Amino acid sequence: MSSLAQSQLRETFELNIGPQHPATHGVLRIKVVMDGEYIDRAEPILGYIHRMHEKMGENRTWNQFWPNMGRLDYLSAMAYNHCYAGLVERAMEIVVPERAEYIRVITAELNRIQSHLLGFGAYIMDLGGFTPLMYAMDEREQILDLLESVTGSRLTYCYFRFGGVYNDIDDDFITGTRAFIKRFRPQIPMYHKLVTGNAILMDRLIGVGPVSADMCRKYGATGPVLRGSGVNYDIRRNEPYSVYPELDFDIPVYKECDSMARYMVRMDEMVQSCRIIEQALNKLPEGPVMAEKVPKALKPPKGDFHYAVEAARGTFSMRAVSDGTNTAYRMRLRSPTYSNVSLFEEASRGMLLSDALAFLGSLDPVIPEMDR
Protein backbone atom coordinates (compact mmCIF):
# COMPACT_ATOMS: atom_id res chain seq x y z
CA MET A 1 0.00 0.00 0.00
CA SER A 2 2.74 2.43 0.74
CA SER A 3 6.14 3.04 -0.64
CA LEU A 4 8.85 4.70 1.29
CA ALA A 5 10.41 7.77 -0.22
CA GLN A 6 13.53 8.94 1.48
CA SER A 7 14.43 12.56 1.64
CA GLN A 8 17.31 14.22 3.35
CA LEU A 9 15.24 15.94 5.98
CA ARG A 10 12.40 13.62 6.78
CA GLU A 11 10.73 10.39 5.91
CA THR A 12 7.49 10.49 3.99
CA PHE A 13 5.31 7.76 2.59
CA GLU A 14 2.58 7.61 0.00
CA LEU A 15 -0.94 6.60 0.83
CA ASN A 16 -3.82 6.00 -1.52
CA ILE A 17 -7.31 6.97 -0.43
CA GLY A 18 -9.94 5.63 -2.74
CA PRO A 19 -11.10 5.30 -5.45
CA GLN A 20 -13.40 3.06 -3.40
CA HIS A 21 -13.59 4.78 -0.08
CA PRO A 22 -16.71 5.87 1.82
CA ALA A 23 -15.23 9.25 2.74
CA THR A 24 -14.75 10.25 -0.87
CA HIS A 25 -18.48 10.03 -1.71
CA GLY A 26 -17.92 8.01 -4.83
CA VAL A 27 -14.98 7.19 -7.00
CA LEU A 28 -12.50 9.89 -6.12
CA ARG A 29 -8.94 8.89 -5.45
CA ILE A 30 -6.59 10.98 -3.39
CA LYS A 31 -2.89 10.34 -3.55
CA VAL A 32 -1.47 11.52 -0.27
CA VAL A 33 2.16 11.98 0.69
CA MET A 34 2.18 11.62 4.45
CA ASP A 35 4.67 12.88 6.94
CA GLY A 36 3.68 10.79 9.92
CA GLU A 37 0.05 11.62 10.62
CA TYR A 38 0.27 14.89 8.72
CA ILE A 39 -0.38 15.51 5.08
CA ASP A 40 2.52 16.71 3.04
CA ARG A 41 0.72 16.77 -0.27
CA ALA A 42 -2.72 15.47 -1.18
CA GLU A 43 -3.46 15.25 -4.86
CA PRO A 44 -7.01 14.41 -5.96
CA ILE A 45 -7.07 12.10 -8.96
CA LEU A 46 -10.18 12.32 -11.08
CA GLY A 47 -11.63 10.56 -14.05
CA TYR A 48 -12.96 7.31 -12.65
CA ILE A 49 -16.48 8.15 -13.73
CA HIS A 50 -15.70 10.39 -16.68
CA ARG A 51 -18.29 10.03 -19.44
CA MET A 52 -17.38 12.90 -21.77
CA HIS A 53 -20.61 14.83 -21.51
CA GLU A 54 -19.01 17.69 -23.41
CA LYS A 55 -18.47 15.52 -26.45
CA MET A 56 -22.01 14.22 -26.16
CA GLY A 57 -23.14 17.83 -26.34
CA GLU A 58 -21.45 18.11 -29.71
CA ASN A 59 -22.71 14.98 -31.35
CA ARG A 60 -26.41 15.13 -30.60
CA THR A 61 -29.09 17.71 -31.22
CA TRP A 62 -29.97 20.32 -28.63
CA ASN A 63 -33.07 18.41 -27.57
CA GLN A 64 -31.27 15.10 -27.39
CA PHE A 65 -28.83 16.52 -24.87
CA TRP A 66 -31.58 16.92 -22.23
CA PRO A 67 -31.14 13.56 -20.44
CA ASN A 68 -27.47 14.32 -19.85
CA MET A 69 -28.43 17.17 -17.56
CA GLY A 70 -29.85 14.74 -15.02
CA ARG A 71 -26.68 12.72 -14.95
CA LEU A 72 -24.09 15.26 -13.94
CA ASP A 73 -24.96 16.11 -10.39
CA TYR A 74 -27.49 13.43 -9.61
CA LEU A 75 -28.32 15.16 -6.32
CA SER A 76 -29.34 18.53 -7.69
CA ALA A 77 -30.24 17.69 -11.25
CA MET A 78 -33.03 20.26 -11.37
CA ALA A 79 -30.61 23.18 -11.21
CA TYR A 80 -28.72 21.66 -14.13
CA ASN A 81 -31.98 21.36 -16.06
CA HIS A 82 -32.55 25.01 -15.27
CA CYS A 83 -29.19 26.06 -16.62
CA TYR A 84 -29.55 24.22 -19.89
CA ALA A 85 -33.08 25.52 -20.39
CA GLY A 86 -31.92 29.05 -19.63
CA LEU A 87 -28.94 28.77 -21.94
CA VAL A 88 -30.90 27.75 -25.00
CA GLU A 89 -33.78 30.08 -24.19
CA ARG A 90 -31.26 32.90 -24.04
CA ALA A 91 -29.81 31.90 -27.39
CA MET A 92 -33.19 31.42 -29.09
CA GLU A 93 -34.88 34.31 -27.24
CA ILE A 94 -37.72 32.12 -26.06
CA VAL A 95 -40.00 33.70 -23.47
CA VAL A 96 -41.09 31.25 -20.79
CA PRO A 97 -44.60 31.46 -19.27
CA GLU A 98 -44.61 32.68 -15.70
CA ARG A 99 -46.23 29.58 -14.29
CA ALA A 100 -43.49 27.45 -15.76
CA GLU A 101 -40.85 29.65 -14.14
CA TYR A 102 -42.52 29.28 -10.75
CA ILE A 103 -42.73 25.52 -11.17
CA ARG A 104 -39.05 25.50 -12.08
CA VAL A 105 -38.17 27.39 -8.92
CA ILE A 106 -40.34 25.18 -6.70
CA THR A 107 -38.89 21.95 -8.04
CA ALA A 108 -35.33 23.28 -8.07
CA GLU A 109 -35.59 24.39 -4.45
CA LEU A 110 -37.13 21.10 -3.34
CA ASN A 111 -34.21 19.47 -5.08
CA ARG A 112 -31.79 21.73 -3.21
CA ILE A 113 -33.28 20.74 0.17
CA GLN A 114 -33.03 17.11 -0.83
CA SER A 115 -29.41 17.53 -1.84
CA HIS A 116 -28.46 19.31 1.37
CA LEU A 117 -30.29 16.69 3.41
CA LEU A 118 -28.22 13.93 1.90
CA GLY A 119 -25.13 16.08 2.24
CA PHE A 120 -25.92 16.56 5.91
CA GLY A 121 -26.65 12.90 6.60
CA ALA A 122 -23.70 11.54 4.67
CA TYR A 123 -21.34 14.11 6.14
CA ILE A 124 -22.24 13.20 9.71
CA MET A 125 -21.86 9.56 8.78
CA ASP A 126 -18.35 10.34 7.50
CA LEU A 127 -17.61 11.65 10.95
CA GLY A 128 -18.94 8.53 12.62
CA GLY A 129 -22.54 9.38 13.51
CA PHE A 130 -25.01 7.06 11.84
CA THR A 131 -28.39 8.13 13.27
CA PRO A 132 -28.76 11.56 11.58
CA LEU A 133 -28.58 9.87 8.18
CA MET A 134 -31.75 7.98 9.01
CA TYR A 135 -33.62 11.19 9.84
CA ALA A 136 -32.28 12.91 6.74
CA MET A 137 -33.20 9.99 4.50
CA ASP A 138 -36.72 9.97 5.90
CA GLU A 139 -37.31 13.59 4.89
CA ARG A 140 -35.44 13.20 1.65
CA GLU A 141 -37.54 10.28 0.56
CA GLN A 142 -40.66 12.42 0.82
CA ILE A 143 -39.16 15.01 -1.50
CA LEU A 144 -38.14 12.30 -3.92
CA ASP A 145 -41.72 10.99 -3.93
CA LEU A 146 -43.07 14.46 -4.61
CA LEU A 147 -40.66 15.09 -7.44
CA GLU A 148 -41.18 11.64 -8.85
CA SER A 149 -44.90 12.32 -9.08
CA VAL A 150 -44.32 15.25 -11.47
CA THR A 151 -41.11 14.32 -13.24
CA GLY A 152 -41.38 10.56 -13.46
CA SER A 153 -37.86 9.93 -12.22
CA ARG A 154 -36.35 9.62 -8.81
CA LEU A 155 -33.07 11.46 -9.23
CA THR A 156 -32.08 11.86 -12.86
CA TYR A 157 -34.67 14.44 -13.77
CA CYS A 158 -35.30 15.43 -17.33
CA TYR A 159 -38.23 17.65 -16.52
CA PHE A 160 -37.56 21.05 -18.05
CA ARG A 161 -38.00 21.79 -21.70
CA PHE A 162 -37.01 24.74 -23.85
CA GLY A 163 -39.84 27.15 -23.18
CA GLY A 164 -41.24 25.61 -20.03
CA VAL A 165 -41.61 22.32 -18.24
CA TYR A 166 -42.70 18.91 -19.45
CA ASN A 167 -46.00 18.77 -17.57
CA ASP A 168 -48.01 20.83 -15.14
CA ILE A 169 -48.04 20.19 -11.40
CA ASP A 170 -51.30 18.99 -9.92
CA ASP A 171 -53.11 19.69 -6.66
CA ASP A 172 -51.67 16.59 -5.04
CA PHE A 173 -48.18 17.94 -5.58
CA ILE A 174 -49.10 21.36 -4.17
CA THR A 175 -50.81 19.99 -1.04
CA GLY A 176 -48.06 17.42 -0.65
CA THR A 177 -45.37 20.09 -0.85
CA ARG A 178 -47.17 22.30 1.67
CA ALA A 179 -47.54 19.36 4.02
CA PHE A 180 -43.88 18.52 3.61
CA ILE A 181 -42.76 22.08 4.40
CA LYS A 182 -44.99 22.10 7.46
CA ARG A 183 -43.50 18.87 8.68
CA PHE A 184 -39.93 19.68 7.71
CA ARG A 185 -39.65 23.13 9.35
CA PRO A 186 -39.49 21.87 12.98
CA GLN A 187 -37.06 19.14 11.95
CA ILE A 188 -34.20 21.56 11.37
CA PRO A 189 -34.02 22.80 15.01
CA MET A 190 -34.20 19.15 15.95
CA TYR A 191 -31.16 18.41 13.75
CA HIS A 192 -29.30 21.23 15.43
CA LYS A 193 -30.17 19.80 18.83
CA LEU A 194 -29.21 16.31 17.76
CA VAL A 195 -26.05 17.08 15.82
CA THR A 196 -24.78 20.64 15.73
CA GLY A 197 -24.28 21.11 19.46
CA ASN A 198 -22.51 17.80 19.84
CA ALA A 199 -19.11 18.26 21.47
CA ILE A 200 -17.35 15.70 19.26
CA LEU A 201 -18.74 17.29 16.11
CA MET A 202 -17.70 20.75 17.25
CA ASP A 203 -14.19 19.52 17.99
CA ARG A 204 -13.91 17.99 14.57
CA LEU A 205 -15.37 20.88 12.59
CA ILE A 206 -14.63 24.18 14.29
CA GLY A 207 -11.36 25.65 13.08
CA VAL A 208 -10.73 22.73 10.74
CA GLY A 209 -10.11 23.22 7.05
CA PRO A 210 -9.67 26.97 6.82
CA VAL A 211 -10.45 28.27 3.34
CA SER A 212 -10.00 32.00 3.02
CA ALA A 213 -12.17 34.14 0.79
CA ASP A 214 -9.14 34.91 -1.36
CA MET A 215 -8.35 31.23 -1.82
CA CYS A 216 -11.94 30.69 -2.95
CA ARG A 217 -11.52 33.48 -5.45
CA LYS A 218 -8.25 32.14 -6.85
CA TYR A 219 -9.69 28.66 -7.27
CA GLY A 220 -13.15 29.71 -8.41
CA ALA A 221 -14.83 28.01 -5.46
CA THR A 222 -18.49 28.92 -5.11
CA GLY A 223 -21.61 27.92 -3.26
CA PRO A 224 -21.54 27.00 0.43
CA VAL A 225 -17.72 26.92 0.36
CA LEU A 226 -17.56 30.58 -0.64
CA ARG A 227 -20.43 31.64 1.62
CA GLY A 228 -18.79 29.80 4.51
CA SER A 229 -15.81 32.10 3.94
CA GLY A 230 -17.79 35.24 4.51
CA VAL A 231 -18.55 36.19 0.90
CA ASN A 232 -22.15 37.03 0.19
CA TYR A 233 -22.35 35.61 -3.29
CA ASP A 234 -25.20 33.65 -4.71
CA ILE A 235 -26.13 33.59 -8.38
CA ARG A 236 -29.80 33.73 -7.38
CA ARG A 237 -29.13 37.21 -5.99
CA ASN A 238 -26.06 38.49 -7.81
CA GLU A 239 -27.07 37.41 -11.27
CA PRO A 240 -30.81 36.89 -10.87
CA TYR A 241 -32.47 34.44 -13.18
CA SER A 242 -35.96 33.00 -13.43
CA VAL A 243 -38.38 34.50 -10.85
CA TYR A 244 -35.91 34.68 -7.96
CA PRO A 245 -35.97 38.51 -7.92
CA GLU A 246 -39.66 38.37 -7.01
CA LEU A 247 -39.08 36.14 -4.01
CA ASP A 248 -37.89 37.18 -0.59
CA PHE A 249 -35.11 35.10 0.90
CA ASP A 250 -31.79 35.56 2.67
CA ILE A 251 -28.36 34.31 1.72
CA PRO A 252 -26.77 32.61 4.73
CA VAL A 253 -23.17 33.74 5.15
CA TYR A 254 -20.70 32.63 7.82
CA LYS A 255 -17.37 34.32 8.39
CA GLU A 256 -15.54 31.51 10.19
CA CYS A 257 -14.05 29.94 7.01
CA ASP A 258 -14.00 26.48 8.64
CA SER A 259 -15.85 23.22 8.08
CA MET A 260 -18.48 24.22 10.61
CA ALA A 261 -19.27 27.39 8.65
CA ARG A 262 -19.84 25.40 5.48
CA TYR A 263 -22.01 22.93 7.36
CA MET A 264 -24.08 25.78 8.83
CA VAL A 265 -24.53 27.47 5.45
CA ARG A 266 -26.14 24.29 4.12
CA MET A 267 -28.38 23.92 7.14
CA ASP A 268 -29.56 27.52 6.88
CA GLU A 269 -30.08 27.24 3.15
CA MET A 270 -32.66 24.54 3.72
CA VAL A 271 -34.69 27.00 5.80
CA GLN A 272 -34.41 29.62 3.08
CA SER A 273 -35.42 27.12 0.42
CA CYS A 274 -38.55 26.38 2.47
CA ARG A 275 -39.33 30.09 2.43
CA ILE A 276 -38.84 30.28 -1.32
CA ILE A 277 -41.08 27.29 -1.96
CA GLU A 278 -43.87 28.63 0.24
CA GLN A 279 -43.83 32.02 -1.45
CA ALA A 280 -43.67 30.48 -4.89
CA LEU A 281 -46.63 28.23 -4.11
CA ASN A 282 -48.61 31.24 -2.89
CA LYS A 283 -47.74 33.27 -5.95
CA LEU A 284 -48.13 30.45 -8.46
CA PRO A 285 -50.07 31.98 -11.37
CA GLU A 286 -52.46 30.17 -13.66
CA GLY A 287 -51.63 29.69 -17.29
CA PRO A 288 -49.72 27.48 -19.68
CA VAL A 289 -46.50 25.72 -18.72
CA MET A 290 -45.00 25.71 -22.20
CA ALA A 291 -44.22 28.58 -24.52
CA GLU A 292 -46.00 28.48 -27.81
CA LYS A 293 -44.15 28.00 -31.05
CA VAL A 294 -40.95 26.50 -29.82
CA PRO A 295 -39.43 24.94 -32.93
CA LYS A 296 -38.85 21.19 -32.84
CA ALA A 297 -35.57 21.46 -34.68
CA LEU A 298 -33.67 24.10 -32.79
CA LYS A 299 -31.00 26.09 -34.55
CA PRO A 300 -29.64 28.78 -32.27
CA PRO A 301 -27.88 31.64 -34.04
CA LYS A 302 -24.12 31.67 -34.49
CA GLY A 303 -22.05 32.78 -31.58
CA ASP A 304 -21.51 31.70 -28.04
CA PHE A 305 -23.79 31.92 -25.08
CA HIS A 306 -23.27 31.67 -21.37
CA TYR A 307 -25.71 30.94 -18.59
CA ALA A 308 -25.16 30.36 -14.89
CA VAL A 309 -27.34 29.09 -12.08
CA GLU A 310 -26.86 28.41 -8.40
CA ALA A 311 -26.84 24.65 -7.99
CA ALA A 312 -26.71 23.08 -4.53
CA ARG A 313 -22.92 23.04 -4.63
CA GLY A 314 -22.24 26.38 -6.23
CA THR A 315 -22.22 28.07 -9.59
CA PHE A 316 -23.03 25.76 -12.43
CA SER A 317 -22.56 27.45 -15.75
CA MET A 318 -22.63 26.40 -19.35
CA ARG A 319 -21.03 27.90 -22.41
CA ALA A 320 -22.35 26.79 -25.75
CA VAL A 321 -20.66 27.70 -29.00
CA SER A 322 -23.19 27.47 -31.77
CA ASP A 323 -22.40 27.38 -35.47
CA GLY A 324 -26.03 27.79 -36.43
CA THR A 325 -26.72 24.09 -36.97
CA ASN A 326 -28.90 21.71 -34.99
CA THR A 327 -26.01 20.55 -32.83
CA ALA A 328 -23.70 22.56 -30.63
CA TYR A 329 -20.22 23.23 -31.95
CA ARG A 330 -18.84 23.15 -28.44
CA MET A 331 -20.62 22.55 -25.16
CA ARG A 332 -18.70 23.48 -22.06
CA LEU A 333 -19.95 22.52 -18.63
CA ARG A 334 -18.55 24.26 -15.60
CA SER A 335 -19.33 22.18 -12.57
CA PRO A 336 -19.02 23.69 -9.09
CA THR A 337 -17.41 20.73 -7.32
CA TYR A 338 -14.59 20.65 -9.85
CA SER A 339 -13.46 24.08 -8.73
CA ASN A 340 -14.31 23.50 -5.07
CA VAL A 341 -12.20 20.35 -4.84
CA SER A 342 -9.32 21.88 -6.78
CA LEU A 343 -8.42 23.89 -3.70
CA PHE A 344 -8.13 20.73 -1.61
CA GLU A 345 -4.48 20.23 -2.45
CA GLU A 346 -3.47 23.65 -1.20
CA ALA A 347 -5.84 23.81 1.76
CA SER A 348 -5.04 20.34 3.12
CA ARG A 349 -1.29 20.87 3.35
CA GLY A 350 -0.09 20.17 6.90
CA MET A 351 -3.47 18.87 8.02
CA LEU A 352 -4.03 15.73 10.03
CA LEU A 353 -5.34 12.95 7.80
CA SER A 354 -8.53 12.55 9.82
CA ASP A 355 -9.16 16.30 9.65
CA ALA A 356 -8.57 16.29 5.93
CA LEU A 357 -11.35 13.76 5.43
CA ALA A 358 -13.68 15.89 7.54
CA PHE A 359 -12.61 18.83 5.41
CA LEU A 360 -13.22 16.98 2.15
CA GLY A 361 -16.70 16.08 3.32
CA SER A 362 -17.43 19.71 4.08
CA LEU A 363 -16.73 20.53 0.42
CA ASP A 364 -19.60 18.13 -0.36
CA PRO A 365 -18.21 16.71 -3.61
CA VAL A 366 -20.37 14.83 -6.07
CA ILE A 367 -18.04 12.87 -8.27
CA PRO A 368 -20.10 12.35 -11.46
CA GLU A 369 -20.45 16.10 -11.68
CA MET A 370 -16.73 16.64 -11.18
CA ASP A 371 -15.69 14.11 -13.78
CA ARG A 372 -18.50 14.88 -16.21
Place this chain on the structure above:
Amino acid sequence: MEVQAEGAGEDKAKAKAKKEEDVPRKNGLIETEYAKRGTHLDVQINPDQVVKAAEILDGEGMTLEMVTGVDWLKEKQFEVIYDYSYSGGQLFRVVVRARVDRDHPDIPTVCRVYGGANWHERETWEMLGINFVGHPQLEHFLLPEDADFYPLRKDFKP
Protein backbone atom coordinates in the same frame (compact mmCIF):
# COMPACT_ATOMS: atom_id res chain seq x y z
CA MET B 1 -16.85 48.78 -12.75
CA GLU B 2 -13.44 49.93 -13.84
CA VAL B 3 -12.56 46.74 -15.64
CA GLN B 4 -13.55 48.22 -18.94
CA ALA B 5 -11.08 51.06 -18.61
CA GLU B 6 -8.41 48.65 -17.41
CA GLY B 7 -8.98 46.25 -20.24
CA ALA B 8 -8.82 49.12 -22.68
CA GLY B 9 -5.35 49.91 -21.37
CA GLU B 10 -4.20 46.82 -23.23
CA ASP B 11 -3.13 49.19 -26.04
CA LYS B 12 -5.42 47.34 -28.41
CA ALA B 13 -7.23 48.94 -31.24
CA LYS B 14 -10.82 49.10 -30.13
CA ALA B 15 -13.00 47.10 -32.45
CA LYS B 16 -16.54 48.36 -32.43
CA ALA B 17 -19.32 45.91 -31.79
CA LYS B 18 -20.17 44.24 -35.03
CA LYS B 19 -22.74 41.69 -36.00
CA GLU B 20 -21.39 38.18 -36.32
CA GLU B 21 -19.77 37.68 -39.64
CA ASP B 22 -17.91 34.83 -41.18
CA VAL B 23 -14.64 36.69 -41.23
CA PRO B 24 -12.47 36.03 -38.17
CA ARG B 25 -12.86 38.58 -35.47
CA LYS B 26 -10.15 41.14 -34.91
CA ASN B 27 -8.54 41.55 -31.53
CA GLY B 28 -10.18 44.04 -29.22
CA LEU B 29 -13.03 44.75 -26.88
CA ILE B 30 -16.71 44.27 -27.47
CA GLU B 31 -19.37 45.25 -25.01
CA THR B 32 -21.86 42.46 -25.27
CA GLU B 33 -25.50 42.58 -24.42
CA TYR B 34 -25.89 40.61 -21.23
CA ALA B 35 -29.45 39.44 -21.87
CA LYS B 36 -28.43 37.90 -25.17
CA ARG B 37 -24.96 36.55 -24.46
CA GLY B 38 -24.65 36.12 -20.71
CA THR B 39 -21.47 38.19 -20.62
CA HIS B 40 -20.82 41.90 -20.26
CA LEU B 41 -17.46 42.31 -21.91
CA ASP B 42 -15.85 40.24 -24.60
CA VAL B 43 -12.13 40.67 -25.13
CA GLN B 44 -10.00 39.05 -27.78
CA ILE B 45 -6.24 39.28 -27.37
CA ASN B 46 -3.03 37.71 -28.59
CA PRO B 47 -1.97 34.49 -26.85
CA ASP B 48 1.05 36.16 -25.27
CA GLN B 49 -1.21 38.66 -23.49
CA VAL B 50 -3.37 36.21 -21.54
CA VAL B 51 -1.16 36.31 -18.45
CA LYS B 52 -1.20 40.10 -18.43
CA ALA B 53 -4.98 40.04 -18.83
CA ALA B 54 -5.27 37.58 -15.95
CA GLU B 55 -3.12 39.83 -13.77
CA ILE B 56 -5.26 42.86 -14.56
CA LEU B 57 -8.48 41.02 -13.82
CA ASP B 58 -6.95 39.49 -10.69
CA GLY B 59 -6.13 43.01 -9.53
CA GLU B 60 -9.79 43.87 -9.96
CA GLY B 61 -10.76 41.00 -7.68
CA MET B 62 -12.27 38.81 -10.33
CA THR B 63 -12.53 35.03 -10.34
CA LEU B 64 -11.50 32.70 -13.12
CA GLU B 65 -14.53 30.49 -13.58
CA MET B 66 -13.48 28.23 -16.39
CA VAL B 67 -11.15 27.74 -19.31
CA THR B 68 -12.62 26.43 -22.53
CA GLY B 69 -10.91 25.31 -25.68
CA VAL B 70 -12.61 25.37 -29.06
CA ASP B 71 -11.27 23.70 -32.18
CA TRP B 72 -11.82 25.83 -35.28
CA LEU B 73 -10.79 23.25 -37.81
CA LYS B 74 -11.59 25.30 -40.92
CA GLU B 75 -9.55 28.26 -39.75
CA LYS B 76 -6.77 25.96 -38.49
CA GLN B 77 -6.91 27.58 -35.08
CA PHE B 78 -7.69 26.77 -31.48
CA GLU B 79 -9.54 29.29 -29.42
CA VAL B 80 -8.97 29.42 -25.68
CA ILE B 81 -11.75 31.13 -23.76
CA TYR B 82 -11.29 32.36 -20.20
CA ASP B 83 -14.45 33.16 -18.28
CA TYR B 84 -14.02 35.66 -15.51
CA SER B 85 -16.69 36.80 -13.09
CA TYR B 86 -16.79 39.31 -10.29
CA SER B 87 -18.08 37.91 -7.02
CA GLY B 88 -17.58 40.94 -4.79
CA GLY B 89 -20.88 42.60 -5.60
CA GLN B 90 -22.95 43.34 -8.67
CA LEU B 91 -22.13 40.61 -11.10
CA PHE B 92 -19.87 41.37 -14.00
CA ARG B 93 -18.71 38.81 -16.50
CA VAL B 94 -15.69 39.20 -18.73
CA VAL B 95 -14.72 36.70 -21.34
CA VAL B 96 -11.16 36.73 -22.67
CA ARG B 97 -10.35 34.89 -25.87
CA ALA B 98 -7.10 34.09 -27.56
CA ARG B 99 -6.51 32.18 -30.76
CA VAL B 100 -3.51 29.98 -31.36
CA ASP B 101 -2.24 28.25 -34.46
CA ARG B 102 -3.55 24.72 -34.68
CA ASP B 103 -0.15 23.32 -35.71
CA HIS B 104 1.71 25.04 -32.89
CA PRO B 105 -0.86 25.38 -30.12
CA ASP B 106 1.29 27.07 -27.51
CA ILE B 107 -0.20 29.49 -25.02
CA PRO B 108 1.24 30.58 -21.67
CA THR B 109 -0.38 29.23 -18.54
CA VAL B 110 -2.26 31.52 -16.16
CA CYS B 111 -2.06 29.14 -13.21
CA ARG B 112 0.65 31.25 -11.60
CA VAL B 113 -2.00 33.95 -11.26
CA TYR B 114 -5.02 31.76 -10.61
CA GLY B 115 -4.36 28.43 -8.89
CA GLY B 116 -7.73 27.23 -10.12
CA ALA B 117 -6.57 27.43 -13.73
CA ASN B 118 -4.37 24.41 -13.11
CA TRP B 119 -7.13 21.82 -13.45
CA HIS B 120 -8.99 23.66 -16.18
CA GLU B 121 -5.91 24.03 -18.35
CA ARG B 122 -4.91 20.46 -17.72
CA GLU B 123 -8.31 19.34 -18.91
CA THR B 124 -8.15 21.59 -21.97
CA TRP B 125 -4.72 20.20 -22.82
CA GLU B 126 -6.01 16.68 -22.45
CA MET B 127 -9.13 17.16 -24.55
CA LEU B 128 -7.73 19.35 -27.32
CA GLY B 129 -3.98 19.13 -27.12
CA ILE B 130 -3.44 22.83 -26.48
CA ASN B 131 -0.04 23.19 -24.90
CA PHE B 132 -0.09 25.48 -21.88
CA VAL B 133 3.54 26.55 -21.65
CA GLY B 134 4.80 26.61 -18.08
CA HIS B 135 2.01 24.47 -16.67
CA PRO B 136 3.40 22.37 -13.81
CA GLN B 137 1.55 19.17 -14.56
CA LEU B 138 0.31 18.46 -18.07
CA GLU B 139 -0.60 14.85 -17.34
CA HIS B 140 -3.72 12.87 -18.09
CA PHE B 141 -6.50 13.81 -15.78
CA LEU B 142 -9.97 12.66 -16.77
CA LEU B 143 -8.95 10.31 -19.58
CA PRO B 144 -7.07 7.03 -19.09
CA GLU B 145 -3.34 7.30 -18.54
CA ASP B 146 -2.53 5.75 -21.91
CA ALA B 147 -4.89 7.87 -24.00
CA ASP B 148 -3.06 9.03 -27.13
CA PHE B 149 -5.92 10.99 -28.68
CA TYR B 150 -7.59 14.35 -28.23
CA PRO B 151 -11.32 13.62 -28.18
CA LEU B 152 -12.63 17.16 -28.55
CA ARG B 153 -10.66 17.87 -31.70
CA LYS B 154 -13.01 18.08 -34.64
CA ASP B 155 -10.96 15.65 -36.71
CA PHE B 156 -11.01 13.03 -33.96
CA LYS B 157 -12.32 9.68 -35.16
CA PRO B 158 -13.22 7.23 -32.41
